[in-house]
Amino acid sequence: MKDVFVVGDHIISPLGIGSQVNVEQITAGNTAIRRVDDQQLCAHPFFAALIDDSQWDGEIENTQRYTRLEKLFILSLQALIDQYRIPLDRRTLVLLSTTKGNVSLLHSPMGRTFPKERVHLAVMADEIQRYFGLENRIITISNACISGSLAISVARQLLQGNDYERALVVGGDEISKFIVSGFDAFQALADEPCRPFDRDRNGLNLGEAIAAMYLSKSPTDGAINVSGTSSYNDANHISGPSRTGEGLYQSIRAALIEAGEPTVDFISAHGTATPYNDEMEAIALQRCKLSDIPLHSLKGYYGHTLGASGLLETILGIHALKNNLLIPSIGFEHQGTTQRLNIIKKNTPQLLNTFLKTASGFGGCNIASVFKKI
Template identity: 40%
Template sequence: MQPVYVAADNITSPLGATTAQNYAAVSQGRSGLQPLQLPCMETELPAGIILPEQLAAYTAGLTVQGLTKFEQLVIASINEALGQTSIRLSQPRTLLLLSTTKGNIDWLEQHAGQVPDAAALRGMQLYDTAATIGAYFQASSPPLVVSNACISGLLAILTAKRLMASGQYDQVVIAGADILTQFVVSGFSSFHALSSQVCRPFDVARNGLNLGEAAATLVLTNNPALQSPVSNIRIGGGGVSNDANHISGPSRTGAELALALQKAIDNTELSPKEIAFISAHGTATPYNDEMEAKAFGLAGIAHAPVFSLKGYYGHTLGAAGLLESIVSMHALLHNCLLATPGFETLGVSQPLDISNQSRYQPGMQHFIKTTSGFGGCNAAMVFSKF
């Protein structure tokens, strides 16, 4: 199978408008979480919020009139990533792949009580949103949307690799994003899943997640000459599974995520002991963290250090798998095991190597990223230093 390389990447978040800014903040232990209160909330909760002045700075110089906040964020992220490479969406055999769970869902609160007309409905449909973004960049091919709960970002990378392996495309520009809205916050609140404090993944005192908003872009190519000089990463194998357990609660055994992990490792032709670290989904909810810990043991990778990035960004939904993969790629390149903010005492039934301090670990070659989502979906993917 022809290798797939990283040509460029971007993260646009509360921590900055470039991957370099984001990685510097995370490696220094700085969080983008700040107090958020919406009309649907009784109290302030920590969240990763992109402020209006940040959005204005991120889109400076772009022609973004008439576009929504979601579309502006995605365009800003794609534009910055494409500025690092000669690849353009207007080139033949180049695909735009959009990863999101909700897209322009904020229309609902901006027009509360109104019945959406045909134009509004088109604006809320994910494919039409992707087409709007593609038109901005004069994309040569119709876009593709991946929307599968919180595994969307990682599933988009796996989908892109498969499309390239099949010979349909030479380059894929993957953009993932979601924004914070009353709709999203009230939904998680109804599950009693939100924490009033900065989340504490895998800790005995964890009591829920934080939400966040961000956009991230990953440009993939099958041409080694176009590989990024600063992101020397090859995309490995992936795996997907489903718990078939509950609409919102994960598996109690971890066997299904373990299957996705084993597929990803096998498809990369590695042994479990070659995994240097695990970039976990790590939502800090009681059931997710326990399920992941069990899955790591079942997949034979519990020896590998584990970290979660949710304390830096919150849970960014459709962007999470993509954003967290990019941060983890740069951690691999820097031989850095990142800290999990808020972690103090292990609170899962399986032994895991987790630290609240970043540390240098030379010689790392491969890591694996996990994500899980509502409906019982799971995805895992290996990334390798090349």
């Protein structure tokens, strides 16, 4: 099967614009999570990581034509295209991962400035396609919290065929009342900065980020091989993780087998910091005999960035590989899962070759992906 490589990336997050800035911020131990007191988002204060619009607004042509999220997608794609001089011809595919797109327009005063159809993901994707004058239609994926990782996997699958040479995969969601109220109704929001895998974890924080990745069949210096991806449903519950971690277990096993059973140097877990999710992951990893592998969740820095999370965390994992530096999981103090995990507690220089990224989401979906230096 043809190899597919990650040859470039870009991040827009509350910690800054550009992947390098983000890597510097998190290795300095900075978190984007703040107490948010905004009646437009939630009746009570909550903790979240939101992109400050003063960081970037106004950097786009015909700015009033696009929604906030569209502008962020455009900026991220443009940065990637400029930085790597990516030709936008018919051999280039763009994939977009989002859970809710422009849903903030629905029944909100902001919505009145845009046509009603604009809440539809396909319409949003068309706007972005037109902005860049792309020859191929944007492939949009909406598959809950695994969307970002799944989009990488789908892009790889498409590149392994003969039609395309390269792909840009961009993922993102914006935090709106629609989303906050839903997670709040599920009692899934933490009342403090989240603590993935910790004994005292009590829920997740929502976060905003746009993460974009450039995949190619032609490796460049420092390219990373996407050497295995696999996704399995739990077939257990639509909103709760499996108690046995079955789908995640199967995903990890199949991804590692596809990658040739490499030694995994670290794991970038999903680690939302809800009690059930983290417990499920610990069980699945134990079943895979991976409990001793150094592991982090990056949710303590960015919160749960939904459609961006798989991409964002993979990009940061790739930088960790390249820098030979294990990135700590912040918010963790005490073992808090029935199966012990080897949580990374401080920046640790170490020769790194391979990491495993996992994600799980509503609907019982799970995904595991293996990334290797070449």
